Amino acid sequence: AQKITQTQPGMFVQEKEAVTLDCTYDTSDQSYGLFWYKQPSSGEMIFLIYQGSYDEQNATEGRYSLNFQKARKSANLVISASQLGDSAMYFCAMREVYGGSQGNLIFGKGTKLSVKP
Amino acid sequence: DGGITQSPKYLFRKEGQNVTLSCEQNLNHDAMYWYRQDPGQGLRLIYYSQIVNDFQKGDIAEGYSVSREKKESFPLTVTSAQKNPTAFYLCASSMVAGGNQPQHFGDGTRLSIL
Numbered sequence: 001a002q003k004i005t006q007t008q009p010g011m012f013v014q015e016k017e018a019v020t021l022d023c024t025y026d027t028s029d030q031s032y033g034l035f036w037y038k039q040p041s042s043g044e045m046i047f048l049i050y051q052g053s054y055d056e057q058n059a060t061e062g063r064y065s066l067n068f069q070k071a072r073k074s075a076n077l078v079i080s081a082s083q084l085g086d087s088a089m090y091f092c093a094m095r096e097v098y099g100g101s102q103g104n105l106i107f108g109k110g111t112k113l114s115v116k117p
Numbered sequence: 118d119g120g121i122t123q124s125p126k127y128l129f130r131k132e133g134q135n136v137t138l139s140c141e142q143n144l145n146h147d148a149m150y151w152y153r154q155d156p157g158q159g160l161r162l163i164y165y166s167q168i169v170n171d172f173q174k175g176d177i178a179e180g181y182s183v184s185r186e187k188k189e190s191f192p193l194t195v196t197s198a199q200k201n202p203t204a205f206y207l208c209a210s211s212m213v214a215g216g217n218q219p220q221h222f223g224d225g226t227r228l229s230i231l
Contacts, residue, residue, distance in 0.1 A: 004159075009157075033217050035219060043205060043224060043225040043227075044222055044223070044225065045160075045207060045209070047219040047220070047221065050217055050219060091160070095215065097215065103214055103215035103216075104165060104214075105160075105220060107159035109158055109159045110157075110158075110159055
């Protein structure tokens with residue numbers, strides 16, 4: 001079974017609008033962390049935002065926020081006021097503290113976001 | 118500026134040849150990682166090292182080897198045993214392994230078969 005599922009292979013959003021990128025995860029750990037990364041066409045991976053499983057507040061970093069619903073095991077990324085430079089691949093990743101991944105990151109397959117002018 | 122430097126940006130391998138991808142970091146991070154990315158896919162872990170002179174296999178280590186003789190350096194060798202090496206390779210580091218510290222990535226090396 002996939003540990004991280006990103007169900008949207010591609011998304012389009014109009015410039016200046018908000019967009020939500022979906023991520024669901026599967027773990028039996030009580031302690032884990034969720035990360036979102038952006039990968040522009042140039043290839044580097046850019047860290048965007050982190051949410052810990054015990055964090056009570058949803059994480060926010062500038063225009064990025066994480067809609068964390070623990071009971072549903074979802075950690076959706078919300079980008080507000082989209083810009084042309086937001087066009088990229090976006091990856092959700094999870095780190096389990098005690099799971100079989102030895103504390104390493106497990107990545108989803110990504111969502112390609114295209115921002116239209 | 119602190120960061121992770123991968124070289125070369127593009128690399129070509131002939132049949133039966135070993136090639137080595139360089140990864141250097143000046144972030145003073147203990148942990149380093151190598152990932153492979155195939156088109157349209159997420160990242161898969163090849164090897165990781167939590168501390169100097171120690172490393173562990175990741176999910177797809179077959180056909181690859183690494184060394185960690187210095188804290189700053191974690192080179193990856195793609196051996197001739199790796200039958201399908203064409204991919205994008207990313208090196209990353211983090212302050213320590215695990216925890217809530219994000220991994221920081223280099224710009225990647227694109228490896229192709231001649």
